[in-house]
Amino acid sequence: MKNYLDILFNPQSVAIFGASNEQGKVGAMIMNNIVACGYRGKVFPINPNKKYEGKDIFGYKVYPSIENVSEKIDLAVIVVPRKVVKNMIVQCIENTIRTAIIIPAGFGETNEEGKKDEKELTRIAENGNLKFVGPNTMGFWSANISLNVSMGYMSPLPGNVSIISQSGSTGVVICSELRGMGVGIRYFVSSGNEASLSFEDYLEYFINDNETKIIAGFLEGLRKRNKFLNICKKNVTKKPIIILKAGTTDPGIKAASSHTGSISGSDEVYNATFKQYGILRAQNINQFLDLIRAFICINLPEGNRVAILPGAGGMGVLTADASDKAGLNVAKPSQGLINKINEILPDYWSHSNPFDPVGTQDLSVFPTLLELLLESNEYDCVITNVIEIRSLLEQYFPQHDEGKQIKQMMIEVMDSTEKSVARRQIKILNKYRKPVVFISHVYPNSKLFRIFEKKNVLIVKNPDSAAFVLKSLYEYNRFLKKIKENSQTTIQR
Amino acid sequence: MKNYLDILFNPQSVAIFGASNEQGKVGAMIMNNIVACGYRGKVFPINPNKKYEGKDIFGYKVYPSIENVSEKIDLAVIVVPRKVVKNMIVQCIENTIRTAIIIPAGFGETNEEGKKDEKELTRIAENGNLKFVGPNTMGFWSANISLNVSMGYMSPLPGNVSIISQSGSTGVVICSELRGMGVGIRYFVSSGNEASLSFEDYLEYFINDNETKIIAGFLEGLRKRNKFLNICKKNVTKKPIIILKAGTTDPGIKAASSHTGSISGSDEVYNATFKQYGILRAQNINQFLDLIRAFICINLPEGNRVAILPGAGGMGVLTADASDKAGLNVAKPSQGLINKINEILPDYWSHSNPFDPVGTQDLSVFPTLLELLLESNEYDCVITNVIEIRSLLEQYFPQHDEGKQIKQMMIEVMDSTEKSVARRQIKILNKYRKPVVFISHVYPNSKLFRIFEKKNVLIVKNPDSAAFVLKSLYEYNRFLKKIKENSQTTIQR
Missing domain, CATH: 3.40.50.261 (Succinyl-CoA synthetase domains)
Known part of the structure; x- marks a missing residue:
């Protein structure tokens, strides 16, 4: 054959x-x-x-x-x-x-x-x-x-x-x-x-x-x-x-x-x-x-403890639901990790998982938080959102001339801010082995995604998909380990 | 308040x-x-x-x-x-x-x-x-x-x-x-x-x-x-x-x-x-x-019998699965309806629900079939696909010059064919009260959809969504009827 x-x-x-x-x-x-x-x-x-x-x-x-x-x-x-x-x-x-x-x-x-x-x-x-x-x-x-x-x-x-x-x-x-x-x-x-x-x-x-x-x-x-x-x-x-x-x-x-x-x-x-x-x-x-x-973009999760770093509070709730339903463990952070985050966020952040920065206007906190979560040994994988206010601006149509100018200005600001956030995120991903899944409801229709795709960053369309892939890859990893254990046991016998 | x-x-x-x-x-x-x-x-x-x-x-x-x-x-x-x-x-x-x-x-x-x-x-x-x-x-x-x-x-x-x-x-x-x-x-x-x-x-x-x-x-x-x-x-x-x-x-x-x-x-x-x-x-x-x-685009289904008119065989199978799982009835067609379709399709069509024309190159059969299904009293609603070969052409990159010309020609042909199919479909929708849901995996990113949207045609992204909305609206209709019955019973008493 x-x-x-x-x-x-x-x-x-x-x-x-x-x-x-x-x-x-x-x-x-x-x-x-x-x-x-x-x-x-x-x-x-x-x-x-x-x-x-x-x-x-x-x-x-x-x-x-x-x-x-x-x-x-x-x-x-x-x-x-x-x-x-x-x-x-x-x-x-x-x-x-x-x-x-x-x-x-x-x-x-x-x-x-x-x-x-x-x-x-x-x-x-x-x-x-x-x-x-x-x-x-x-x-x-x-x-x-x-x-x-x-x-x-x-x-x-x-x-x-x-x-x-x-x-x-x-x-x-x-x-x-x-x-x-x-x-x-x-x-x-x-x-x-x-x-x-x-x-x-x-x-x-x-x-x-x-x-x-x-x-x-x-x-x-x-x-x-x-x-x-x-x-x-x-x-x-x-x-x-x-x-x-x-x-x-x-x-x-x-x-x-x-x-x-x-x-x-x-x-x-x-x-x-x-x-x-x-x-x-x-x-x-x-x-x-x-x-x-x-399978192209991320490593297999070593466990099912997921950290959720949402772009906004509502997405955090939906992602927590999706993760729990899929069988991932939305594990609580240690006081040590909370203290570390306290040092970089205003005191009204969520203090729990999902790690919701709550209405921050400083988008650079997202890569910073991502790194804190990846370097902690409390989580096996992370679900986060692509920061893309740019996509909202495309459905934003001010009627007055100043508004149109402001829109144009914000598009330029966001283009550059979001790109730099994305580049920092990619750098961090390369530093750690742990799998991270990004959510974007407008995927794959944004130029921003080309930056992510070139570096094989995994983007999915919604929280359910993010939880599904992590759970599936986690179970596949467990399956592989079990096979390995069994074969070693057989050899030892 | x-x-x-x-x-x-x-x-x-x-x-x-x-x-x-x-x-x-x-x-x-x-x-x-x-x-x-x-x-x-x-x-x-x-x-x-x-x-x-x-x-x-x-x-x-x-x-x-x-x-x-x-x-x-x-x-x-x-x-x-x-x-x-x-x-x-x-x-x-x-x-x-x-x-x-x-x-x-x-x-x-x-x-x-x-x-x-x-x-x-x-x-x-x-x-x-x-x-x-x-x-x-x-x-x-x-x-x-x-x-x-x-x-x-x-x-x-x-x-x-x-x-x-x-x-x-x-x-x-x-x-x-x-x-x-x-x-x-x-x-x-x-x-x-x-x-x-x-x-x-x-x-x-x-x-x-x-x-x-x-x-x-x-x-x-x-x-x-x-x-x-x-x-x-x-x-x-x-x-x-x-x-x-x-x-x-x-x-x-x-x-x-x-x-x-x-x-x-x-x-x-x-x-x-x-x-x-x-x-x-x-x-x-x-x-x-x-x-x-x-709720904006379609009437409530009067029953749960769904006719599936897929753009391709595999989509038909997936849609039949999704419909059955959602609780819709993928009802068999009568011999009379089969005979009617036999008159317009080559004899290797599926002869069953899903109504798969099987590899037809004549796209005009889709509106014709849609009308046959809507005018029959065998179905309460229809799930079908937006015909959009155009969207495939956008990810098609021939390397040779003739190929590029052929692509351009096909884009023009498809633009006009698909628009005329869409216009016929819209006309048919307006003629019948029955709800029809269209599926397109590239929704909402195609100019073709503007034609549908202007006429309030319901497009969703996948078979699961199509089955979900029809089932939800069918159940809502049943709920309304039950309330009505109960209130009439109360009045009669």
């Missing part, structure tokens, strides 16, 4: 069956994306239509048939109408092509006829030593060779996150969001109906890929449960696996089945399995994206 | 104790906001500092003392240092001013001394027939006279939502977000420590205010529980009350107490009370904002 996937994700040459130059057609989109993202291999568009005779697409000569291509092809991309997919696969096999992507839908996810056709495809491919992605897939991205062979408007940055998505469009949205957040992707694959290669195959490959540091999956249902369990068992201490499992309710399971023909099992079984193997579970796309970035 | 609040929220004249022209000072911010939002009454800045002798602020003459103001003052805004607040209140009373806002913090929310001072303030005010907002408040906004007497960077649009917030900064953030969403505000008040006027007083006033159609409260704890119960009992069929209750856990309750000195009760008691009086409860700021907009 590894050989197949090595070829699939690192082809030296790609043939596109059904390549087109008519914008709007999938065959054109695939061609465009291959070129758009700078694929470093050879490209062979194939289209028997007379109008392509002697023509090229983006400078690549169009061939009427694979028979006319003399070079060895590593990967075939099938974008022809579904009725002729089978013929193309047969041609691929005849030309000893070993991997393919079958883009068209209308197979196992639809009716009996579609299911029959899909089985037939699988049988032919297996007999012909060909493995394929799909059918009913959006394609994939491979950073190694900059190959974007997908029908989605996306252009991932290279990176160390590998993503498997059983939903194509949702996968593309995830890739697009990650690009917006500056997160790089090693592999992305829309696994489609998984008639040949399945979620479990990609998962195994990504686990064994040294450049993949984090694996994230949008899962509707497993097809090879035993394989999944075996892989996960071997992975436990290797790298984090984050899964957004859709199809957790009866209507959801039915929808998943008609979407990619997957078989969802009971949600309790998934939960138990995930727990057993330390797999992190996201309940929605936000949590999914937050967890991915959390 | 009504008389006091009438004067407070509709003053003909305002005196600002501690007015300033030094930007950065609260006294300057208040002055700026009064002018910025176009207050239609008289303004009297007061500051004994010699440097203001014979000077004005924004064209308003500065007086050394209230004694020097000959006109009758309706509202006093106190922005002086906390130690001299008491003196100012005494002066107000001597000059028969009946309402005030006390901005400074450092009273009941801090230590014993602060508590004592606050009690003293309250006693003096009560004896002197003066009611006040605060202390420890950000101020308020009143649309009637365009009075923004607050220290927040906000400039609300006039409208029919009245907001009470026990957290000042959170309140300002809420006002700012609502402005961004085009939602107008009738009254906003940051109630602060509520030493004189309290949450319950404002609530009663807003319930009786004809121009207030929706009431929304950020609540940390009630001070006059019996009054609250009495008001709510009288309100049940009048107007919706949405409450975000913070301080639901032990650490949250403690934080609330040190924030505004409020006394949170057990969360179960609040839940039971809210349920009894049909108060809609939000668990976080997103739900709070979603519910406010829901």
Whole structure:
């Protein structure tokens, strides 16, 4: 299997069956994306239509048939109408092509006829030593060779996150969001109906890929449960696996089945399995994206004692609630720590956790407090707010001229103050190992965040998300430690 | 009480104790906001500092003392240092001013001394027939006279939502977000420590205010529980009350107490009370904002049968899960409805609810399907996605020149296609009474949304939010019907 996937994700040459130059057609989109993202291999568009005779697409000569291509092809991309997919696969096999992507839908996810056709495809491919992605897939991205062979408007940055998505469009949205957040992707694959290669195959490959540091999956249902369990068992201490499992309710399971023909099992079984193997579970796309970035940006908390440093009192209350509900410990500060803070804050600060400076106009207290909290041994992690009065100013529209000038002046003041606060915060973060999560309700829409993102500071949108990621990473850490302890005990025996 | 609040929220004249022209000072911010939002009454800045002798602020003459103001003052805004607040209140009373806002913090929310001072303030005010907002408040906004007497960077649009917030900064953030969403505000008040006027007083006033159609409260704890119960009992069929209750856990309750000195009760008691009086409860700021907009944008669902029309298969599965979990009924379509859809979609559509068109490139099917679902009598509400491939294109960066041109072309195509889809959807919405919620993960950051917002179309950020608002409004409708039934039964007896 590894050989197949090595070829699939690192082809030296790609043939596109059904390549087109008519914008709007999938065959054109695939061609465009291959070129758009700078694929470093050879490209062979194939289209028997007379109008392509002697023509090229983006400078690549169009061939009427694979028979006319003399070079060895590593990967075939099938974008022809579904009725002729089978013929193309047969041609691929005849030309000893070993991997393919079958883009068209209308197979196992639809009716009996579609299911029959899909089985037939699988049988032919297996007999012909060909493995394929799909059918009913959006394609994939491979950073190694900059190959974007997908029908989605996306252009991932290279990176160390590998993503498997059983939903194509949702996968593309995830890739697009990650690009917006500056997160790089090693592999992305829309696994489609998984008639040949399945979620479990990609998962195994990504686990064994040294450049993949984090694996994230949008899962509707497993097809090879035993394989999944075996892989996960071997992975436990290797790298984090984050899964957004859709199809957790009866209507959801039915929808998943008609979407990619997957078989969802009971949600309790998934939960138990995930727990057993330390797999992190996201309940929605936000949590999914937050967890991915959390593993990139912060260390694992060594305990669950959280210090809350809110930008304002109300946020402090909401964050305390969210933390407690998530199972974090909003631990009280020692008198010693209170005394230290007394030295820098007016006496009406909260004197407790949340550490609310109460209506301070001196924004520099936020980094100072952050450092006090991180250097104390009373907390394992911190939740705080991005200081961004700037974002309020954008919804502030004074009617009088002086007001407009004041607004402009305040924007300039805030731009510079908030940037300097952010820079001090980043310096402090680099000094301490402890995880800190920032909250901003306008994330990711502010230039200020670019400063944070460049330095891999974790920002989430609300208190619930902040508490969720810290709790999840804390539990993952506990899981790892337990595994380690158990294995040491075993060795000692 | 009504008389006091009438004067407070509709003053003909305002005196600002501690007015300033030094930007950065609260006294300057208040002055700026009064002018910025176009207050239609008289303004009297007061500051004994010699440097203001014979000077004005924004064209308003500065007086050394209230004694020097000959006109009758309706509202006093106190922005002086906390130690001299008491003196100012005494002066107000001597000059028969009946309402005030006390901005400074450092009273009941801090230590014993602060508590004592606050009690003293309250006693003096009560004896002197003066009611006040605060202390420890950000101020308020009143649309009637365009009075923004607050220290927040906000400039609300006039409208029919009245907001009470026990957290000042959170309140300002809420006002700012609502402005961004085009939602107008009738009254906003940051109630602060509520030493004189309290949450319950404002609530009663807003319930009786004809121009207030929706009431929304950020609540940390009630001070006059019996009054609250009495008001709510009288309100049940009048107007919706949405409450975000913070301080639901032990650490949250403690934080609330040190924030505004409020006394949170057990969360179960609040839940039971809210349920009894049909108060809609939000668990976080997103739900709070979603519910406010829901009441502005959509009718109450008559039942809980939801049709899901997803933009893509994966979103359909997630939305089915979210709907089922929220308690909505993802009801199966009749064969008749399936037959109707068969006439317009290729045969590989999902044939079930979610109604997934499956990889269609013809975006016009979305409005067509929406209309079929709304005109059928099989569903009470619809959840669908905003069609916005445009937002993906913004994170799409082709490297080759042709790719850049194609991107530009697709942006233009999508701009026009998506706008025309949106316009057709809006037309259909206007034709049917049934509530429809749109999901967009990039809301509110797209020009497309301006079209929807102008027509009061409800957009939320994710499937969970969509299911939450529909379920909440459905339950509110059931509550209203039950009350009606009960009262009819009573009459018949």
